[in-house]
Amino acid sequence: MLLIATRNGHKIEEIKKFVPDGVEVLTLKDLNIALEAVENGDTFMENAIRKATFYANLTKKKTIADDSGLVIDSLDGFPGVHSARFMKNASYKEKMQFILQMLETKQERVARFVCVAAYYDPIEKTIVCCEESVEGTISREIRGTSGFGYDPIFIPNGYSTTFGEMGEEKHKLSHRYKAFSKLFSKLDRLLNYRI
Template structure:
């Protein structure tokens, strides 16, 4: 089976490739010559994932899955949420985003947050969604050099290290994307 993973994020692609069974050939957007930016104009994480999966199916004809992820901070009423990638502006700079978030939380003692990933699968004319959540806290400062996005300031529940300080294997095991991908894989294995 061939499936397109609708992402230009090479970090995400590498993470997910390690989780997908070997009988599924994972294609990237580059593999199908999709070089344009796929629209993400919905106001929910679920909506963006569905929009991206539909875009590939409608414009390229491939069965596809797409994800959208947001960091939801309790003290900020769920922000940055669906706007996580461009929280500090359209340049989508991870350090700018983390700096803005740390500044927004400066006077907050409640640092509870969760990463939420929704995967939308368009397969054989049907659509399915899978949701993974990882609860944790926002740290006071950045720590670690692994991972990407907000990983250096997110400490998952039960851990003393940030996502940027643990291995990719461990992050995949406990993390939001790993949980959503596990549901996707379980579904695909039943076909």
């Protein structure tokens, strides 16, 4: 039994694709958990660990969590760990428009999506983390309706389409796919899936 510590339906859908066959998963919604983990870390790693340990200790269940975001070099890493939380109550379309305005006068548009996937076992006190990223650039306009978050403005290196235009193809390239694939591979070796 494994708890996925997020309420983001898009993330749950993506993460479930990486869970090995035979591993049963629960979500915070399944357990009617309304409490929020405090995400005030300075890094994706800190926030992912905080989420995993908070919900694992609360539920006494082995838990996976992630923290991820968009890092834009010419904006000094903004929005970074605040990707989901800046401009609170604004839609992602509004957030993307704001970012595109910030980049209007900049030639440099290098960016990356970063994801840290974390696992915590509250009984064994085991923490396993994996960090992965996908490099790319920020487009000049919002393109595509697939994916979620900032996908419609992120063009991965080697492609001319945004994540928002890719559909299923995005999953094999994404930072979350890479981080959770590596995490489950590590768990397989370390724990032999005693999940």
